[in-house]
Amino acid sequence: MSKQKRTRRSVTIATTVAVVAAASVASLSLAFADGDSAADDGVERASKPTVILVHGAFADASGWNDTAARLRGQGFKVRAVANPLRGPDYDAAYLKSQVQSVKGPKILVGHSYGGAVITNAATAIPDVRALVYIAAFVPEEGETLGRLMEQHPDTSVPPLPTAPFPFAHPDGSTSTEVMLDPAEFHDAFAADVPAATSALMAASQRPIAAEAFGQPLKNAAWKNIPSWALVARNDQAIGPDLERFMAKRAGARISEVDGSHAVMVSRPDAVTNLIKQAYRATL
Template identity: 50%
Template sequence: MPHPTVVLVHGAFSDATGWIGVIAELRSSGVPVIAPPNPLRGLASDAAYLASVLTRVEGPAVLVGHAYGGALITVAGTAENVVGLVYVAAYVPQEGESLRRLQGRCPGPPLTDHLREWTYPLHDGAPAVEVTIEETAFPSVFAADVSEEVSGALAAAQRPLAAAACTEAAAVAAWRTKPSWALVAGADRTIGPDVQRFGAARAGAVVVELPDASHAVALSEPTRVADLIRTAIRATG
């Protein structure tokens, strides 16, 4: 039986190249994989975009979400061809819950003190707010376990998240009907480990924890991330 297609969904302040090591690991095992861009403009619209990507996937799919991408797979994962959900250092909201409300269940992470707000124009010209991480703080907050060269490049290339994405409530929670797995990054300073553990436990996810991993765990530990995805593939196959 052919493998399901793995769909890797990146989170805020990054892009799909953050999955480069995971992609190489999965392809070495013969697993088909795609890593579409995440618009980072709002929970509902971003999840709708991901759902449109899923319509182009032939056969079953395993959704993998990093960080904010976890919220997107939670909503878009109700698609009929999705057979499993994998959360990587991710938010795992329930229906009716925003990321701000979920984060508020635990003490705020160091990220909170290092966000910068900017405005950008909407289609009608009205201003909206987006956030980035202070470039000097980015390595310690987001990617403490990768090289200075890589973390510096990530800081320079980070993609902003629309602030509205943090206040929109998830319309559905696919983990109520789809099996899920979660990797908790124990040294995460962007999304606190307690938030990751809480969401994963509530979803009944199979949990793997890497105590020393930063938020950039997909870059620093691609083999461990790919191993968890392969576990999900075997279980759903």
């Protein structure tokens, strides 16, 4: 090979290496563009806490899908628990049993009624670093959810279009469950969610035991664990003023967003960012 050809080949290789290096830098920049910095990623992914997502009434764990995908993409381990919706005591015990095998630090996230569950359960779950409330109940010890809503009525929020129905126990006794009227589910629960999606949510909603709203809470974990809260300004299930009252009383760091009660579906970005705030503040 002539000296001139070797020189041209060396220039070509050097140019290619430079282009690849520039592309790699650009890719890394994009990887951190959604809010995670290189410094944040410097913490080993394995050391990040497990985020435990707890849904509320008239929903199921799939409502967390977009939030879970974002968190997993940023190195968090995630578990979305199927909440039994039997009452704060029963559900707190079930949550504890579900996450007792999860080692290391945890962040508990509750939506709606799920906020009462994590509040009641967190004191019995080791290594809970933070509580995050998403358009959620944040009750005090001894309070019931029904009483909270009676004491803090919001004239801008119409009564939920609930439909109670009995169900049978194996011994022949009956109890009552409550679900939302599917025809009114969109406006009451998920007004900013596409109609086709909210129709599927209505069809797959899980009813809650009526007695869950009358069971006094035994523990208020926010008294000892740092908390964050996202208020959905357009919530038509829990009044935004009630959400603010409960969050302020708990000393939570409060963020607000324009969103319906199903804010984890319509605004997973805001939900994910709040969870990341809790993570960074409790490192």
